[in-house]
Amino acid sequence: MRQDSQSNVKAVSRLSVAPMMDWTDRHCRVFHRLFTRRTLLYTEMVTTGAILHGPADRLLAHDASEHPVALQLGGSEPDELAAATRTGAAHGYDEINLNVGCPSDRVQSGCFGAALMRDPGRVAECVAAMKETAGDIPVTVKCRIGVDDQEPEHVLPDFIERIRATGICTFIIHARKAWLQGLSPAQNRDIPPLDYGLVGRMKTRFPDCTIVINGGIPDLKAAQAHLADGLDGVMIGRAAYHNPSLLGSADRLIFDAACADTTAEDAVRAMLPYIERELSQGTRLNQITRHMLGAFQGRPGARAWRRHLSENGHLPGAGPETVEAALSKVMPGQIQDEKVAARG
Template sequence: MTKHACDKINRRLSVAPMMDWTDTHCRALHRVISRNTLLYTEMVTAPALVHGDGARLLAFNTGEHPVALQIGGSNPAELAEATRMGVDAGYDEVNLNVGCPSDRVQSGRFGAVLMQEPELVAECVSAMISAAGDIEVTVKCRIGVDDQNPDDVLPDFLKIVSGAGVKSFAIHARKAWLQGLSPKQNRDVPPLDYPLVHRMKTEFPDLEIAINGGIETLADAQAHLDQGLDGVMIGRAAYHRPMQVLAQADALFGDAQPPKSAGQVIEEFLPYIEAHLGAGGRLNQITRHMLGLFAGETGARHWKRYLSDHAHLEGAGVDTLRAAYEQVQIAQERQRKIA
């Protein structure tokens, strides 16, 4: 059991689980930027963990704590075993995905399609909770799917699933359309219904409710917290503009330490990069997550271009990263002289 197991996780701000994005390198970077933000893995299916290469799929750096494992599935026994594996691996939380709308997920009877089967979700989380010991099991869901009426479906879902023991929900404030929209469109096209999520906190005051979907800034996050929600989950904005979101995030947790600069983040991240390269990894496996480090700043275009052109080359190392940063510094110095 990890030493983090009995600690109460602070979910005031978290980075959403995102397929192909929130891998261990991404999370390691985000942890350098923010000391307190809760991080999530990409979704991994219970069958893949139980019947596949579980050790590889569960591997993460201990510096990522607090970090949660997100699992997809609908077989209670498999989910229980996957949960035990996640707990043994040292994760601080295990989250069940009831929100992903992809065709692959639907065909496997998990993800957002489970919004139509709250009793099965309750059975699943009950098994997971029994397997989790001191680690909390949480749920990430939508407000409904297809032609469901969210005003009816969401409260029923929360009542049934919380009755099985789940006390913390992250709610993506959009429906998922299982037919007719791609996963990408499902992130943008269905309208947001923030007031419904806020009403759920009023109707279920004993539940921990975090909101997800379309939240772009820390000011937006603070507004939701000020209105009574327990947490905010930010996805693409935290990934594409990490310094604008995560560097300022620790203030939400009462952390008085000053935010880091992008230059400080690069320097602090170098030992991790060197260890990855020393183990036979490639630079671009990490730098693909760093392209937005200077988003909105002078030199951002030079940074992205240099890394895109050089980080994938054979032998690329920390000198490549330093050279990219030098391009930023030159652009910023040029801008200061103009100003």
């Protein structure tokens, strides 16, 4: 996704899967990529301290198949964010994103994430430093519409204006406030009301910016509606994780690609060589298959699929055959017919 064209940034941002802690690791991203070639994927948030003082190569490792893939950073010190951006760029990420939206206690204690909504000047310094070391890799910001008792109608446009002055023009906006006092991170994903209208007004007010909407978007039909309303992109989070097969028609519906949709069966089978390779390097099967449990959401056999993987994926020696056995719970007749045909 290396690009210096704002139109190209908008094109790749039309649909993305949100960065989600403990969920969007490299195994998850490979599985999602098998459903869609064009959707932008994000890492979990990685703190600057972890990159600068920890095992950066392990933390930033990703499979070549994941591209386009963005690295999300958490931090609030410009020098540290610049150094982490440089490291992320060297590891081949297609975008570097600053988290200004996470409301967790851990993030608050470090004075970054959603807490930074209170200090747009600091955010501007951070993204300016990141931009200086990013080269031709886009730097973007993911934020909330405000925090606590802030008035989003006033706070959000001022925030965007100050960041935009640094030359950063792509904003992924979670259309809810973050309540840093009184609500847990889980409650912050549901309880504060959504204000999609405000995000739309930001696109009208800042037409030169790429505005991506996030928060409570359940499916591609809803994503299409937001795009039709003039927004540049849509980011889907938990819906894509719990039901990854919804991504199987994204290339056709969102990116207008002339291609067939990818089914859950297609993606699961395509995942088997990756699973085999990872197991040979010491990965445990359930570290991968935990991200695949929702593949058949809403279909007959989905519960049996989940149960088989959950009960057997952690066992010593569990491998691709465990996944194939789980797949047979969803489509028993077809699996058996294919095995007979393969034997000739």
